[in-house]
Amino acid sequence: MTTETRKAPSPLRSSPFRRVIAAEFISSVGTQMTTLALPWFVLTTSGSPARMGLVFLIQILPVPLLSMPAGLLVARWGARRVTIVGDLCSATLIAAVPALYLMDMLPFWALLVIVALLGCVTAGYLSAQRMLLTDTIGTDESLVTAGNALFETATSTARLLGPAVAGLLVAQIGALNVLWADAASFALSAALLTRLPRTTPSPQPLAAHNMAEGARHLLRDPVLRTLALATLGYGTLMPVVMLALPVLATDRYHADPHVAGWLLAAWGGGTALGTVLVAWLARRTAPLKLAAAGGAGAAVVLWLLPWDQPVTTLALTVAISCMFLPAVTAPAVTMMMLRPPEHLRAHVVPVFGAAVFLASPIAYGTAGLLFEHLAVSTVLTAVAVGATLCALPLLKLGLSPNRP
Structure with a gap:
């Protein structure tokens, strides 16, 4: 690990890093769209602000509770595999909401199960995302710090664009179709990450200690x-x-x-x-x-x-x-x-x-x-x-x- 101060090359010169940033931006825009579309869908279909708040709570709660076990999974599977599987699971779960609703098979308890599973997937996803940086640009402190900053640039830009785009789309095509778009964003993110070089995680016991x-x-x-x-x-x-x-x-x-x-x-x-x-x-x-x-x-x-x-x-x-x-x-x-x-x-x-x-x-x-x-x-x-x-x-x- 280097500690000397010097001008390091930009991490954007790395093609795998560019894929990670692109995947993060695309999936984050979709997630921010769902942040508006899903509560809007719950509120307009149930008329209950309390149910809308419960959906938020159930989706967020698994993330801090499962962050530590998720780290064990990342250590065993590797960041690339966990992130790709997380993208595909998120795409499936989000698409299940409009699909089940259109088939009249989405009681409120089923929606809560879906968002709870989304929270579980997110716990592993968040643990793996940053570890992808060292897989793509190495372990130089300057490069990884710059990579983390660019990662946050992608996320913060998505937070600016996502809600605005969602507001327009909800008005034009409805909340259900916005959820389809978010599912597609996760599928596209997974497709980008499958092109990353494979890495072999260090073998270690999957233990809580x-x-x-x-x-x-x-x-x-x-x-x-x-x-x-x-x-x-x-x-x-x-x-x-x-x-x-x-x-x-x-x-x-x-x-x-x-x-x-x-x-x-x-x-x-x-x-x-x-x-x-x-x-x-x-x-x-x-x-x-x-x-x-x-x-x-x-x-x-x-x-x-x-x-x-x-x-x-x-x-x-x-x-x-x-x-x-x-x-x-x-x-x-x-x-x-x-x-x-x-x-x-x-x-x-x-x-x-x-x-x-x-x-x-x-x-x-x-x-x-x-x-x-x-x-x-x-x-x-x-x-x-x-x-x-x-x-x-x-x-x-x-x-x-x-x-x-």
Whole structure:
């Protein structure tokens, strides 16, 4: 594993890496379309917001619960096989919703079973996706950090395009047909990944103690522990900021829906720009220095959010704060993938991913309660304090001349 700072070649020069990014973008666009189409389908067919919420819960719940066992599967089968099988299973399950509905064979309990199975597949899929990067571009820190940033670029761009495309398609062709399109996106993703070179996973026993050892290694290693805690902290704080945006539009800007739209667009645009910049900087900057700079920059900018200011500067503040965050997450994921011993890598990443995945729904639920009882400026000040506390250990880690 190299630690020297130098300009590395772009991972986009690798044809297998381009296939991974293309597959991720295509399947993510389809997934974002389903994120709108499936609840719309449930709401319009049942008329029940409670049923719609239950569908979301049942689909998300298996992901953190099964992330660690999924890591065992990735270690045994390999990332390529797990991802391809996950794509094909997702395509089949999503297509089953409109198919069964058209045959009048989709009671609500059957829909819950389908979305629960989708959640189970997603748990393994998420564990395998990032491991595909090292299969395609190797284990150089700079290359993998740039690859992770480009991976996030594909995902964040899909998050911008998917809901907008879904809104148009739901209005034009109906929610059921949008689900067919998502199923097709997973099938196309699988077809792209079948062209990847085959890799032989290291033979190792499929035992739970490997996952426990991965968790212990994550907690014992000072670098991984610092990165994991900081990333988890930002993963908890930033959903609070996102939920604050419509509250700010309501409280400060006369409940103007256009303002809420601009602020959300600034969020997505800042994140997308940040991932592109990190992909460029990662080839010139050591991962720990990059994480330290990203954490410090985000913390400083977040102190500007509580101020009463024109909407233009607020949108710029939101965009810049989101632009810094990929500089934390991409190096963190890279170190989780490369720093552990090779036999533990497939077990450390799922532990880290499960913790971060759990942070967002908890943060959204807590933020809703906070905004009901506290002023938005008070909550955002607390977010800035929390971000500063996350940034301090990153700065110590990145600037230490004797860092591991």
